[in-house]
Amino acid sequence: MDYKSEIRKITTAEFFPAVVRMKAENWRLSQICAVSVEHGYEMSYSFCLDKEYRMVTLRLEIGEDEIVASITQIYPCAFIQENEAAELFGVKIEHIDPDYGDRLYRIDEATPFKKKE
Amino acid sequence: MAKRSIVPFGPQHPVLPEPVHLDLILEDETVVGAVPSIGFIHRGLEKLVEKRDFKQYVYIAERVCGICSCGHGLGYCEAVEQVMGIEVPDRARYLRTIWVEMSRVHSHLLWLGLLADAMGFESLYMESWRLREKILDMFDETTGGRIIHSVNCVGGVQKDMDSTMLQHILQAIDDIRGEMKPVVETFMQDYTVQSRLKGSGILTKEDATALGAAGPVLRASGISYDARRLGYAAYGDLTMEPITAAEGDSYARCKVRLKELFQSFDLIREAIGKIPDGPISVPVKGNPSGEFFMRIEQPRGEAIYYVKGSGTKYLDRFRMRTPTTSNIPALVEMLKGCQLADVPLLILTIDPCVSCTER
Numbered sequence: 091m092d093y094k095s096e097i098r099k100i101t102t103a104e105f106f107p108a109v110v111r112m113k114a115e116n117w118r119l120s121q122i123c124a125v126s127v128e129h130g131y132e133m134s135y136s137f138c139l140d141k142e143y144r145m146v147t148l149r150l151e152i153g154e155d156e157i158v159a160s161i162t163q164i165y166p167c168a169f170i171q172e173n174e175a176a177e178l179f180g181v182k183i184e185h186i187d188p189d190y191g192d193r194l195y196r197i198d199e200a201t202p203f204k205k206k207e
Numbered sequence: 208m209a210k211r212s213i214v215p216f217g218p219q220h221p222v223l224p225e226p227v228h229l230d231l232i233l234e235d236e237t238v239v240g241a242v243p244s245i246g247f248i249h250r251g252l253e254k255l256v257e258k259r260d261f262k263q264y265v266y267i268a269e270r271v272c273g274i275c276s277c278g279h280g281l282g283y284c285e286a287v288e289q290v291m292g293i294e295v296p297d298r299a300r301y302l303r304t305i306w307v308e309m310s311r312v313h314s315h316l317l318w319l320g321l322l323a324d325a326m327g328f329e330s331l332y333m334e335s336w337r338l339r340e341k342i343l344d345m346f347d348e349t350t351g352g353r354i355i356h357s358v359n360c361v362g363g364v365q366k367d368m369d370s371t372m373l374q375h376i377l378q379a380i381d382d383i384r385g386e387m388k389p390v391v392e393t394f395m396q397d398y399t400v401q402s403r404l405k406g407s408g409i410l411t412k413e414d415a416t417a418l419g420a421a422g423p424v425l426r427a428s429g430i431s432y433d434a435r436r437l438g439y440a441a442y443g444d445l446t447m448e449p450i451t452a453a454e455g456d457s458y459a460r461c462k463v464r465l466k467e468l469f470q471s472f473d474l475i476r477e478a479i480g481k482i483p484d485g486p487i488s489v490p491v492k493g494n495p496s497g498e499f500f501m502r503i504e505q506p507r508g509e510a511i512y513y514v515k516g517s518g519t520k521y522l523d524r525f526r527m528r529t530p531t532t533s534n535i536p537a538l539v540e541m542l543k544g545c546q547l548a549d550v551p552l553l554i555l556t557i558d559p560c561v562s563c564t565e566r
Contacts, residue, residue: 093437094289095500119419121500121511121528136500136511140416140425140432147500167419167536170245171528178251188242195246195565203254 095136095145105150106159112137112146113164120145122171124179126205130154131181135161152181160186170194178203209234214547218247222325222551225561229554233547241542243535249565256525261287261495261516262361264525271527272562273354274317277310278505279527279563280359282512285439286501287361287522290514296489297441299363301482304441305376306350306358307503308471308478312383313342314506315464315471318558322461323394325551326403334390341383345376363488373479380472391465404458408541408553411455420537421530422508423467424557426451427459434504445477457556464558494520505530507558529563 100108112119117137125132130153138145152158160183161168168186173194175181180201192200212233218226226247232240252271256264268283269276281303288295295303316339323331343353349368350356358364368376394400410420415428425432426449433449435442450466452459495516502511508530515524534557541553 093434093439093502095502097498116416118416120421120502120509120533121513121526123513123524123526123528125515125524125526134500134513138432138509140430143432143434143437145500145502165417165419167417167533170243170532170535190244193246194244195249197246197249197251202251 093143093145095147097134097147097149099149099151102150102152102156102158105148106161108148109135109161109164112148115139117146119161119165119167122168122175124175124181124203126179126203127151128205130156131179133158133175133181154180155182157182157184159184162187177201180204209237211239216550218244220551222321222555223559223561224321225559227559227561229542229550231542231547231550236547238542238545238547238550241539243539245535245561245564247565248561252566253525253527256522258521260520261522262491264522265360266357268525268527269355269357269359271566272560274314274560275310275505275507275510275529275563276355277306277358278503278510280357281307281440282501282503282505282510282527283514283525284359284361285503286499286512286514287495287516289499289501290495290497290516291361291491291493293362293489293491295363296486297483298367298485299487300441301478302364302366302368302487303359304445304478305368305475305482306346306356307440308475309342309345311471311506312468313339313346314558315468316342318464318555319394322552322555325555326399328394328397328400331390331394338383338387338390341379345379348372349376360488362491363486365488367487373482377476377479380475384469384472387468391468395462395465401458403549403552404456404461404556405454406456406458407545407549408457408556409455410537410541414540415455415537418537418540419533420508421533422504422506423460423463424508424534424537427463428455429453432509434502434509437502439501439503441478441481444481445474447474457553460556494518495522507531507560507563508533510563527563527566529560529566531557531560531564534559535564
């Protein structure tokens, strides 16, 4: 069994249909990771297919002010990790359900993980 | 008509060793919804990776949590080793496996004690923690630390065990196994335990997948997924099948963990039987450049370690997705339909680790 994860780069337009397809194929959402890069963010959404132990990561590159749609309508369990990405990195994610409005973590500094100029 | 009210649960509560909060929406005494809140002790340890060199960061990863310390060190090191293409010596792979399985026993016994205590089963609580002390003593003897072991390093492990020590571990786990059997049987056959756990907090197979559950919570709903089967450390050389249950209730989650205790003993025994001689680490040259998602099976479930480096001694990003983060949405689902009095026990059946979640 190979524990390497396949990373598929996708565009914003392909993102939502790709997540819907993962759900339809019974992939389990295993993690969401935000990374601050120059001029924006890299968002990684990893999914596992438990029977085959496969892991696929959808990689979305977005600009700093670009808005990304929440996937909580498809995977309700994404709410903690999406709130975390929004609060720590400042990723603009719309329609998270529930949206903690930057109060998931009780921290003093706004977007502490965001790349500083 | 049922009266609707909201009852705050936590962040400080007798069954919660760490702070987490739930707003429980009740209709009379029945829970119909719950809104979780975390973040009371968030430490931002992932961010420190930008200020500590990738070899030093092992010490931070190990200190994310006292229970999962050895696994966090292992997950981080394996992720960096994958990025750098480092092949760890076989002896180091086996030593890592022995220590993380000892950690699993330690974690599951700690959980059993907490659950027993929450039910008022004090003798069982003391008995499980007495047995856990023996595991901690073994950690002390083999690593020099009872809680934080600092054995993993990028490229292998820092400490070895000689054959006398390995034989001592074999003897000790046989003794603990013998003492644990009646404890487990007593727990599983107890009328009160069964009446409080059977049929409560049911998580169906479909919900477990849809809600991204991990570890014993996932397996107790009938899904045969255990990241150890991926073969990291020495697991690829050892015999193991995921332990599952079909019922998906609180009792099933306990049953899976208790069976895993004995599975861990078998794995330790097999690893000690097969451990080869040789070096325990290799020199590490250069800096990590690239990225990797590493999956390992912590006692509470699958944990994911992501590292990204760009050729300097500081990593650009380290991300740790711990099993409790994955199990909170499942917990919210399990709570629906239960009685208010059952909430503390239901929370304990996911074996939450807030320290990991608030890394």
